[in-house]
């Protein structure tokens with residue numbers, strides 16, 4: 001029987017080694033089309049700058065962009081951390097307490113339909129123009145995917161797994177940390193990846209509504225002075241920040257869940 | 269099919285296993301040690317007639333609009349070291365009986381005793397295997413087996429040695445560090461059996477453990493299980509839908525009927541041990557199968573021409 005043989009070593013490259021070059025190639029293609037399009041149709045740079053124009057603008061404005069990126073990044077990170085610190089314990093409460101599940105969870109799920117960014121002006125009115133309203137909006141936006149995915153994950157342990165745990169004499173703590181939590185991690189990470197992307201949107205929208213710093217502020221002020229290249233420069237930097245956070249979350253996921261379907265690759 | 273039956277020298281000797289029992293501080297393992305010692309299994313069975321005693325046990329579930337009587341007045345004694353199969357139509361309460369005995373569900377009435385302890389909470393020192401292997405996907409085969417020792421707070425070094433021994437006995441010595449997704453269904457179920465046996469439990473409960481496997485793997489696992497059982501001398505309650513599987517493995521077969529679930533008949537299987545796959549063609553074996561089939565026919569569970577497995 002083949003059972004007895006050692007596992008065959010399959011020389012296969014991890015997914016990212018294949019994916020990244022192709023994605024980069026298509027991005028390069030798009031940028032080339034854009035570049036040649038603006039050259040052929042001679043679009044004025046104050047309406048649609050070419051990628052090269054934007055590149056120059058980023059280099060020229062780097063000090064300003066760096067300063068305001070710092071502000072926005074701080075809002076994103078703080079908002080995200082707060083949403084995790086509140087969202088995860090709340091998800092645990094919902095899974096463990098039937099009272100919470102019946103009384104609170106439907107409200108959380110239902111309030112998902114409220115467009116949180118529409119609350120930004122209200123937050124501003126209540127909390128002033130500092131960091132507080134931006135962080136609050138960011139946290140609010142990031143909070144929902146974390147709670148909902150974590151609840152789904154924490155509930156995903158099959159009943160027989162919990163029976164098994166109890167038959168081994170596992171304490172509630174052991175059941176949580178050795179069975180439920182690891183079982184929930186793929187969902188929790190999925191929620192966090194979603195949350196990190198939403199956090200970027202939350203921070204920017206909050207800055208749009210009223211701010212004196214941050215990339216959202218840069219975009220708004222550049223817009224009102226028709227500095228389209230600077231707007232593009234800020235958007236590019238913002239996209240890079242968003243991608244960096246998403247990539248960071250995916251990377252942490254990959255090293256902590258090597259066993260999961262979405263990540264597994266042939267090793268040995 | 270050269271490895272259909274793993275040779276004795278591939279498996280660790282009985283003395284090393286007994287050595288592990290001696291090291292174990294687990295009081296329940298004392299009985300195992302005694303049994304593995306001088307007293308032969310058949311003698312022991314006659315001395316301790318009722319290792320497990322189930323008396324007038326009933327269980328009803330209150331559903332949304334009806335009460336389901338899953339088990340009604342079940343009486344059953346199981347001797348120490350006995351291999352008992354439970355067979356019956358779907359929904360007759362086999363799994364419920366197992367859950368009650370494991371102390372994972374409270375009975376509605378009646379008493380149950382395992383060893384000298386009444387069941388009133390999770391029964392300590394037993395092993396459970398379900399139809400789904402419920403391996404933890406984030407742990408390797410070895411780590412999955414060791415989970416049992418970790419939760420029970422047992423010595424890591426001794427447990428690791430024993431886990432490796434058990435995995436080798438079911439032919440998985442080269443897969444200690446494989447993750448569950450790298451294993452076939454049969455291999456996964458073998459890991460879950462090793463996990464159930466790591467702490468040398470005096471009682472092993474199995475709920476259709478081979479139900480999801482193909483026929484060939486199933487045959488192999490039956491052989492593996494009997495070998496583990498003869499080495500460890502534990503008591504086994506084995507739930508199955510397969511008549512031939514029940515006859516092949518068991519000392520006794522408990523035939524149940526449904527609505528409400530109760531014991532219809534207990535059939536003693538007097539086939540010699542060790543059992544061999546070739547025995548399944550003998551007239552004695554077929555006679556036992558017909559006997560079980562006949563019970564199902566009188567119950568109306570089986571109608572003509574359906575008298576095979578499942």
Ligand SMILES: Nc1ncnc2c1ncn2[C@@H]1O[C@H](COP(=O)(O)OP(=O)(O)OP(=O)(O)O)[C@@H](O)[C@H]1O
Nearest residue numbers: 329330331336338357358359360361362363364365
């Ligand atoms: N938790 C539960 N709540 C309500 N009813 C239940 C519950 N568990 C089992 N039952 C009912 O009890 C009866 C017996 O169920 P059980 O799972 O013990 O049957 P079974 O013999 O194991 O069936 P199968 O061979 O299909 O596994 C069924 O009618 C089932 O619907």
Ligand SMILES: [Mg+2]
Nearest residue numbers: 362363364475
């Ligand atoms: Mg069942």
